[in-house]
Amino acid sequence: MRPFKYTGAKNTEEALQAANSNEDAHYLGGGTNLLDLMKEDVERPDELIEVASLDYKNITSNENGGLTLGAMLNNSETANHREVRTQYPLLSMAMLSAASAQLRNMATNGGNLLQRTRCPYFYETSMPCNKREPGTGCGALNGMNALHAIFGWSDKCVAVHPSDMCVALAAIGATVEVLQPDGSSRMIEFTDFHRLPGDQPEKDTNLLPGELITAIHLPEPVFADHYYYLKIRERASYAFALVSVAAGLQIKDGVITRAGLALGSVAHKPWKLTEVETYLTGKKPNQENFEAAAGLAMKDAKPLEDNKYKVEMAAKGIVRALTMAYERKA
Structure with missing residues (x-):
């Protein structure tokens, strides 16, 4: 160091x-x-x-009927908070699937949003990596890329975002609040917070220099009854996802009235499936519609040489997560 x-x-x-x-x-x-x-x-x-000692450690109600999570509160306290567990169980479930209890006791909510990729080429300083050293090339593009992106990648970078918490936040539709260097606040929709690699893979987020994350605002809870976070990984603990799915459904009179759906470990950012959410709205929560939703979600997938398995895994994961979400309190 x-x-x-x-x-x-x-x-x-x-x-x-x-x-x-x-x-x-x-x-x-x-x-x-x-x-x-x-x-x-x-x-x-x-x-x-x-900044961990700064006074952004509370969970409070917000004007949208949801909760506001302090950015300096640790992941364990957040995931186990009574209102988070009862109103946003999808978020709690995702957060508790991450890392280990010891790490969750240290990691902050704001820091979780800023996790960097676990791509081995990024970590190995002897290998080329445009994210670590712009202009050196992407070692994973034509190298060992079984763990890499199937959506949104560019010839500059094929890395994936590693967070579980962020996949759930994308499905829920959160907003991030940051303080700018002049002390004024700025709100960033969660889908706009992280970036695709494009020609600047070294930039993970759309934060401006010196901006400090202070809060994560959650909307009014609508997925408290029907939710599921599916994390597919090589071992049951201490492992990052090969593919993850955050699924939330609001169901009234046997019909889906609202859906929240996002994939993890398939792109440079949490991959929110907005088109699929729209498709599911107004449909019955059944196997046929879930399979059609999975097909729609994967239609633009562009796998690399070693990660073609992710296409089928993600499709089946979507069906399973939606089924589990529906059956949770059906």
Whole structure:
């Protein structure tokens, strides 16, 4: 690990000022991803601004009839919060499937949104990686790419986003609140928070320099009864998803009146299936419609040499997640 300056921000103003005065500084929350990357010499900030102690650790009701999650609250406290578990069980289920209890006790909500890819070419500094070093090439494009993207990738990067929490937030339709360097707030729809790689794969999000995540706003809960988070992985714990599916259904009088659906580990960002959500609305929650929804979801998939299995796995995962969501309290 390279030497760095540590700044313990006493308040938000100090944090923003420190970040605004040093473009090579990083905010430090729980550090569960950032510190690993620094140890591997992938991330090289010359200053860490500690923000985990800032006063963004509450869960409160918001004006939209939903909940607002403080960005500095840890994942365990969030997932096990009574109102999150009862009103947003899809989010709780996704968060509790991630990592380990020890990591969830450290990782912050804001930091979870900023997780970087687990692509082995990104972590291995001897290999080419446009995300780590722009212009060096993408080692995974024609290399070992069984774990990589089937949607939204470019010839610059085929990495996938690793978070479980973010897949559920995409399905729910969250909004991220950030503070800009001048102290003013900015709201970002969750589908706009993360980026596809395009020609700038080094940029994971649409955050501007110095912006600090302060809250995640959840809309009015509609998937409290019918929900399921399916995480398909190589082993039952301590593993990232090969494919994940977050499914939420609102059902009235035997008809789907609203659907929330997103895939994980298939793209550079959580892959929200907006077209499929629209298709399911007004349909009966049955096998035929779920299979049609899966087919619609996968029609634009573009697998690489080694990850063709993800197309079938994701399609079957969608059917299973929707079925489990429907049967949960049916």
